Amino acid sequence: MTRPLFMAVALAATLFGGACSKNEPEPEAQPAAESRRERVAAEPALDPTTGLIMAQNWEIVRANCTPCHSAKLITQQRGTAEQWLTMIRWMQAKQNLWPFDEHTERRIITYLADNYAPDAARRRAAIPAALMPPNPYSSTE
Numbered sequence: 001m002t003r004p005l006f007m008a009v010a011l012a013a014t015l016f017g018g019a020c021s022k023n024e025p026e027p028e029a030q031p032a033a034e035s036r037r038e039r040v041a042a043e044p045a046l047d048p049t050t051g052l053i054m055a056q057n058w059e060i061v062r063a064n065c066t067p068c069h070s071a072k073l074i075t076q077q078r079g080t081a082e083q084w085l086t087m088i089r090w091m092q093a094k095q096n097l098w099p100f101d102e103h104t105e106r107r108i109i110t111y112l113a114d115n116y117a118p119d120a121a122r123r124r125a126a127i128p129a130a131l132m133p134p135n136p137y138s139s140t141e
């Protein structure tokens with residue numbers, strides 16, 4: 001590998017790491033009666049048809065979120081409650097998604113934020129330092 005490629009990889013890692021850490025200590029947007037740990041199964045079963053995680057309220061999401069597009073758009077996405085709400089508001093404004101009553105919307109958002117969250121457990125483990133290219137910006141080398 002040439003030096004400029006090393007630098008590009010290191011820079012990408014720096015930028016990516018920085019962007020992710022901003023999401024880290026996000027507090028639960030809506031305090032729920034049960035904790036997220038209680039609502040989310042350790043080994044979630046997937047609906048064979050849509051691929052949605054069959055956790056609490058998944059049928060409401062299937063009914064409201066799969067008529068226009070594949071559930072893959074959802075299962076490939078990650079977001080906090082706030083980010084999911086932003087996507088829903090965008091579809092309501094631009095894509096003819098119907099409005100939800102408050103109760104339904106809260107269930108949908110809670111399901112999405114619980115099961116498709118940007119949390120550390122879903123991210124790959126950090127690459128061991130020994131496998132990383134030399135950091136051209138390090139002050140310790």
Ligand code: HEC
Nearest residue numbers: 064065067068069073074077087088091095096097098108
């Ligand atoms: C009335 C139609 C409609 C319904 C119902 C609908 N969506 Fe969408 N959604 C769209 C359209 C149109 C797009 C853009 C598709 C594309 O870019 O190809 C989209 C895109 C998306 C994306 C991708 C956004 C991105 O940034 O790439 C996600 C995630 C998503 N929808 C989630 C949902 C969820 C969750 C629900 C249920 C609350 C839902 N959708 C219900 C029309 C709908």
